[in-house]
Amino acid sequence: MNFTDAVTVAGTRRTADGYLIAEAKAVRTGIQQYLGDEMGKPKMRTVRVYRPAEEVFSDKSLQSFTHAPVTVNHPDEAVNSDNWKDLAVGEVSTAARKDGDWVWLPLILKDKDAIAAVESGKRELSAGYECQLDWTPGITADGQQFDAVQRDIKINHLAIVDSARAGPQARIGDGAGNWGVSPVTSDQKPKEEKIMTLKTVTVDGIPVEVTDQGAIVIGTLQTRLADAISKITATETAHQTAMAAKDADLAKKDAEIDALKGKVLSDADLDKRVQARADLIAVAKTIAKDVKTDGLTDAGIRKAVVVAKIGDAAIAGKADAYIDARFDLLVEDAAKGAADPFATIVKSGLQTQDGNTNDSAKAYDAMLQRDRNAWQGNQKESA
Secondary structure, three states, rough: EEEEEEEEEEEEEEEOOOOOOEEEEEEOEEEEEOOOOOOOOOOOOEEEEEEEEEHHHOHHHHHOOOOOEEEEOOOOOOOOOOHHHHHHHEEOOOEEEEEEOEEEEEEOOOHOOOOOOHOOOOOEEEEEEEEEEEOEEEEOOOOOOOEEEEEEEHHHHEEEOOOOOOOOOOOOOOOOOOOOOOOOOOOOOOOOOOOOOEEEEEEEOOOEEEHHHHHHHHHHHHHHHHHHHHHHHHHHHHHHHHHHHHHHHHHHHHHHHHHHHHOOHHHHHHHHHHHHHHHHHHHHHHOOOOOOOOOOOOOHHHHHHHHHHHHEEEHOOOOOHHHHHHHHHHHHHHHHHHOOOOHHHHHHOOHHHHHHHOOHHHHHHHHHHHHHHHOOHHHHHHH
């Protein structure tokens, strides 16, 4: 949609070539009101249009001012490459910039008739621009309500006019003619009627009749409340999740502590373990007095005793259960005061008392002697 914005030409001076240098402000931020008929909204008396700072001062918007043509009065159509030679009397000389709530513009006029008109008092400047209207109602940060938002503002031309509709104070609108839409002034605003249309909105389940503005305010507040509740819920959920994770960690730690406590012996249990160890060492020393027990486990002590009594070969490749059984036998024999006969045979070999061979051995030796002397006949036997 096409719009106009009126400003006052100021700070004029002539160049050596006779051109006129001037300054102006155009397109400010804030809310302007337009007639609904001009805005394509005949059912609305006026339309409140909001121009946010991020749109007015965007790089794209400010760059559109550079070299924008200057015309005398607004043309009936937008200025372009087909008609600029017939319509333009000057241009924006350099880049526009932000100046408070306004856009500051440096101008240069080159047409002598236009320069004469300005010097004679035709000093109002009306900006003609295009933009997109976003028909999303809302409320500004300072509490002003609006019906639409201007976006993608792009300057088409600047028109020198006799008198801006808004006066010398820079405001949107003035001498729009057939080119664009201008805001309403105090003498154009329709008289307010006492009759107002009410609509029903629901607040906490209760239907309430309010004006259109009231409905907008309530809707905005309800949206903010819903957003706040959503954020609180998300925060509470995150908090509960974190607490659950901490509880799980504490439970795990408690379980580990309980497990460690279960491994700690009581004084009575410790006494039993010490006594059992002492008894084992005493028995080991009784069976094999030279056995070394320092640094050995209980199983190691039992094995050392068995080895000392019956030798390594007797238990080579044997399972721990076998060694334990042999140790138990040694303990039983020690309790009876008798030596282990098996261990004695394994370690010393088969012998009789007093170191003499038995009768069988004697007979065997006599037979061998007789066989060795058999060749001598009876002489040897008689001898």
